């Protein structure tokens with residue numbers, strides 16, 4: 376049981392079955408997997424009901440604040456041997472536009488970010504075969520040495536799996552070394568859909584769902600918090616969203632380590648998966664709304680923050696999800712290659728002022744946050760911003 380919702384939306388137009396499920400959630404009871412599946416299949420007035428309930432839950436649990444971070448994304452290499460069929464970013468080592476940044480390059484990018492006011496760098500890259508086994512740790516050490524107060528949000532479970540493998544360390548020892556070097560938190564990417572049946576269609580070589588879970592649980596156990604994500608709009612069905620969210624909710628029940636949930640809409644344009652006719656062309660607006668709303672309702676009492684990804688959906692469509700359960704606008708990013716290379720049209724950078732504007736336009740209060748949602752500042756009193 377969690378807090379019941381006091382100001383309940385009018386569900387007069389909602390079907391009896393869906394209204395009963397939503398009422399259970401409003402009363403503060405955990406939504407079952409079976410009920411969540413029904414919510415995942417709603418449309419029309421029933422979807423409107425789900426969205427209204429998600430908005431009420433958001434308002435009573437986190438209020439009218441919409442947060443965001445001043446951060447820079449650094450994709451240190453695009454060379455990758457994994458070959459996910461949904462990825463438009465990765466290159467072979469010999470490709471003309473293949474790159475691999477040195478630690479010095481990364482420190483220079485961090486310097487630019489720091490000077491513009493960013494306090495987080497989000498580092499992820501391809502998996503490079505001939506890389507120095509200690510490179511992931513060296514990047515963290517190099518950045519921390521130059522900028523001890525920059526929060527480093529880095530390395531998906533896929534990269535952690537690889538780093539542990541090439542150094543010969545256990546996942547726990549490897550994560551402890553990353554943490555000792557200054558790693559602050561872990562992006563919960565590489566999750567896609569946490570079901571090996573779907574993963575086989577997307578990327579047979581990628582780590583299994585169980586391995587993803589083991590790495591995330593271990594990260595939380597050693598004191599590294601993480602985000603949680605789900606990539607949708609490709610081959611999966613609504614029941615798969617629920618299965619995925621249930622795995623995340625169970626992890627959160629045990630560890631409490633997730634800071635937020637970030638639905639990542641699939642960008643299809645330059646991907647093998649779409650070209651060979653094996654996927655949908657991303658998600659519809661209806662699905663974006665449904666997933667953010669379902670996440671708010673299903674994670675109620677478990678995960679407080681639901682982040683929109685403006686790089687995937689665009690700031691306008693993303694803003695609509697702020698009325699469907701979401702309360703976080705992500706970050707300024709400054710540069711972004713993964714969505715861009717897959718063909719996303721929304722650019723790689725939004726200034727703090729631009730994000731503030733979108734949040735105001737949605738009728739909410741903009742607040743700058745740190746990565747772990749521990750400190751908040753008003754964007755109206757900060758002078759610089761990336």
Ligand SMILES: C[S@@+](CC[C@H](N)C(=O)[O-])C[C@H]1O[C@@H](n2cnc3c(N)ncnc32)[C@H](O)[C@@H]1O
Nearest residue numbers: 461462499500531533564565606641642713717
């Ligand atoms: C590109 S990877 C970088 C880190 C690492 N190589 C990995 O795969 O975990 C980070 C995440 O971006 C997301 N992503 C990749 N390609 C995408 C696409 N075309 N559309 C939406 N999200 C995508 C996936 O969820 C993936 O796990």
Ligand SMILES: Nc1c(NC[C@H](O)[C@H](O)[C@H](O)CO)[nH]c(=O)[nH]c1=O
Nearest residue numbers: 444448497528684686705706711746
């Ligand atoms: N870095 C990307 C994000 N989000 C990162 C967040 O801005 C930030 O790191 C997080 O809020 C930490 O709490 N989302 C994307 O879709 N693409 C990125 O590259």
Ligand SMILES: N[C@@H](Cc1ccc(O)cc1)C(=O)O
Nearest residue numbers: 561562563564602637713714
């Ligand atoms: N939003 C994710 C990071 C991310 C990075 C790149 C992406 O393509 C998608 C997501 C997080 O904060 O953990």
Ligand code: SF4
Nearest residue numbers: 455457458459462465
């Ligand atoms: S999603 Fe990550 S692991 Fe997969 S091909 Fe792209 S960079 Fe490599």
